[in-house]
Amino acid sequence: MNEIKGYNSAATSGEFSRLPAGGYIIKITKVEDVPDKQYLRIIFDIAEGPEKGRFKDEEYDYRHSFVRSYKEKALGMFKAFIKAVDIANETNFNEFIEKGFDEQLLKGCRLGVLLGYEEYEANDGNVKERLRLAAFKTLEQIRNGDFTVPETKTLENKITTSGPVPGFTPINEADVPF
Numbered sequence: 001m002n003e004i005k006g007y008n009s010a011a012t013s014g015e016f017s018r019l020p021a022g023g024y025i026i027k028i029t030k031v032e033d034v035p036d037k038q039y040l041r042i043i044f045d046i047a048e049g050p051e052k053g054r055f056k057d058e059e060y061d062y063r064h065s066f067v068r069s070y071k072e073k074a075l076g077m078f079k080a081f082i083k084a085v086d087i088a089n090e091t092n093f094n095e096f097i098e099k100g101f102d103e104q105l106l107k108g109c110r111l112g113v114l115l116g117y118e119e120y121e122a123n124d125g126n127v128k129e130r131l132r133l134a135a136f137k138t139l140e141q142i143r144n145g146d147f148t149v150p151e152t153k154t155l156e157n158k159i160t161t162s163g164p165v166p167g168f169t170p171i172n173e174a175d176v177p178f
Contacts, residue, residue, distance in 0.1 A: 019046075019054060019131065021116040022149045023142040028111070030061065031103045039069040040103055047110050048143075066133040084136035085109050112137040116150030127155060 027047035033040055043061045046054045055064040068074075068081045082093050089109045093101065114134040122128045134150035141147055 019051060019115065021152070023112065023114050023137060023145070023147045024049065024051065025139055025142050026111050026113055028106050028109045029055075031106045033103050037069075038071045039067050040106075042066050042068060042106070044111075063131065080136065084111055088112060088139050110139065112139045112142040114147055114150050116152060118153035119155040121155065 024046050025048040026044040028042055029045050030043035031040055032043070041061075043065045045056055045064065046052050058064060068078050070078045079094075082097060085106060086092055086094055088111050091109070093105065113136055116132055116134040117129045118132045119127050119129055129152065132153065135147075137147055
């Protein structure tokens, strides 16, 4: 076997530090259109600050991505995304959206974002946390620290359909008068 440079200083797989919740300037590195579900998956990396390039070697894009739906009921949120891109990059994509838009033009654009964490129930039933996009901010707001770090969005208020719901007593069908 040949000499392997950097072996001793390499972290073992599974050893990584979690990106702290907070404000970041990101750069869009990849855009995937999913036309049958009407959304764009936006993959990003950290563009400035101590975490710059954090995801450049990341194998799993879903860990550092967010989705923006362009379904009719989500157009307001999609428009807010495009407006945030336009403000941060001095572009005017807004005028092209209804005329047909090449989503690949978003690659390389920067955005100010608040990233936080949210709990979710994994397939194995365990509660885990994942990175989430909490809000868009201007580049200046991020650079100046003019934001509040988002708290972790928890599942504690989640309504479940398995098992009895706390505070609810099921009725006996024999007691129903009709």
